[in-house]
Amino acid sequence: MASHIVKQGEHLSRIAHDHGFSNYGSIWHHPENAGLKQLRQDPNILFPGDRLFIPDREERIESVPTEQRHRFQLTGRGLKLRIALHNLAGDPVQGAHCQFIVEMDDTELATDGRGMVQKRIPPTAENGSLIIHETTARSPLHIPLQIGHLDPIDTESGQKARLNNLGYLAGDLEEVPSGDNDAQRLRLQFRSAVEEFQCDFNLTVDGICAENTQAKLKEVHGC
């Protein structure tokens, strides 16, 4: 029995894998983790500092005849990364030619009717990139991806990341303000993004990313 403190970039599929579980369900559905499960809802969007209870691995005994070949299949569920591309007008970009690269694995894809590309990824994948080849002659657009780094919707970093992904430029998540002016500028940038989002989706424009706005943001972003 052990507990695990979540670090930036970790999600349950990865934590389970690191602890030798093929299926994160054994951890997630354990009664000791009920509180966290209730709080976070999505096992792949945890917050640094979250404490997970890691149960002992259960030995499972299967009796099978000797001198025969046996096939055992793990019940782990496939981990995927799904990304939808939208244009400035908010409409899906259909049929865009993309390269979807995760941990050296390079797949060529075209976005579907919902602007979506997806691929199966290993639970340990942390870095990836999406290269979009546009029809115009400009050099392709290279978007580096930080897989598993998305924080929960009720955290400021989670809100900023989603707003950034949606083109609202809410501020650099890694920037450490170097003084009051800087901090003020970052606050204003976040506020500007929240207000602009609220305005676009006909919410009350108050610059505060409270529950209603969070729910809408989660819905528009897709997780």
Next chain:
Amino acid sequence: MTEISGAIHSTTEGGIAAEHPAVPLPKVRVAPTTADNHNTLKLPLIPFACWRADDIRFEFDSSFVLPAIEVELRALKALLDQHTLPDQSGSPNCKPLLSVFGHADPVGKDDYNKKLSGRRAAAVYAMLTRNTDLWEDIYSQTAKFTAPLSGDAWGLNVIQRILQDLGYTPGPVDGQMGDQTREALKSFQRDHPPLRDDGDPGAQTRARLFLEYMDRHCRDVNDQPYKVEKTDFLGLGADQAGKGDFQGCGECNPVLMFSSEENRLFQQAQNRTERDAANAPNRRVVIFLFRPGTAISLQNWPCSRAKDGVEKCQKRFWSDSRERRQFQELRRDYRDTKDTFACRFYDRLAGASPCERIVDLATVRIRLFDTFEHPIPHAPYQLTVGEQTFRGSADDYGFVIARVQSVPETCCVKWSRVRPDDVAPSQTEDPADEFEFELEAFLKIGDSNDEEAMRRRLHNLAYPADLPLAENVQAFQRKYSLRETGNLEDIKGFVLKWHDVSFREGEQLFADLLGPMSSSPSDSQSLA
């Protein structure tokens, strides 16, 4: 502040062209899923460069674009060219997309300012695209593309100005249809078939006058006329009234807000001229450049058309826009406080823009004289300071005022006396050869009144610094019928008075130049 400012291409007397600081796209943080969740990605709308024309490039309280805007239009073309990239076939077809924003100062009514700023934005857009219909709409107040505004009546004044500018002689700009104006119109009409020479500035004649004027002043650095296609604007010219292409922000987005005390004083009738002068930075037209291929949705474009009212703007206002638009205890400059724009959408476009700050420029003020020590009002000049070259005419008192980024040791100034009215400006002459006088003048005189500083002042007054000082002093004394002692001390006060006569506290630099440039003072006298 950790603010990084973008590279400034050019600052001119009437504007600026600049790059925005590069905005690194934020890292994309995504969540994987074992279910069907996804992450949506959408690129932000970010302008990467900007251009601004200041209030002085427009007729006062009018949308008529003055000839001097050609300086800024040259800079715009250079900026556009630099950001035009080759396409797959290698042709330079990947052009940045433009959107024009007009601004007024926070004096008067919202509605009036929205209209005027929209008309100014439209006037610049029309000049770039050679859309004479648009100028006709502004002129005739037909409300097709712009909002009619009785205060901004171009009228016959504008016709006379254009005729004058094109080298015709319509007489004084008085808005009166006199014989001279009629003859000038006839002459223009005869020069531009198939116009009928009836002397009437009808729609066809106006269209031709507008086009000639636009062609004359919308030119590149090689003095070739250029135009911008309407498909090179953000709205791709799809909307007849220019949605996404040009718009007026009215008084919503001032770069400068007075303190409440300043505002109280400026309200008084005797201070209005000063108020209007202080408000000049707010009256401007800004163009933003967006990356090639940026596709906006016209339907979702937040800005209302130039011809529409202010209501739609308010939807995009900051939640604290009331406070932003009030005069507060302290004077606010957008560059420092970032809280003077009411429109959040515009604030997001302009936040990092070097064109939306009052740049601290040094002022170089030079007075041009002729050989009789008479200042030359309206003297045509060319002033080169560092890499910036300014051309134009001196003011009513012979002053040339240029705003420069930095002040080098010297500048090169060329100027002439004003041509007699009966000599039409030659179109073929190489403009570089047309100046009577030329001087490499000292801009840095030095703080003290030591010998070197006096030597430099004398140089600017046409006593070249490479001659022995005593010789210059004697020549100076001879010229002003002083006793020829050759002693600097004897003329110090006189030189100071001549050279620094207009010096005022707080201004960066002043140098009065006495012409002409000559190899020796005796030449200058022989010329006289």
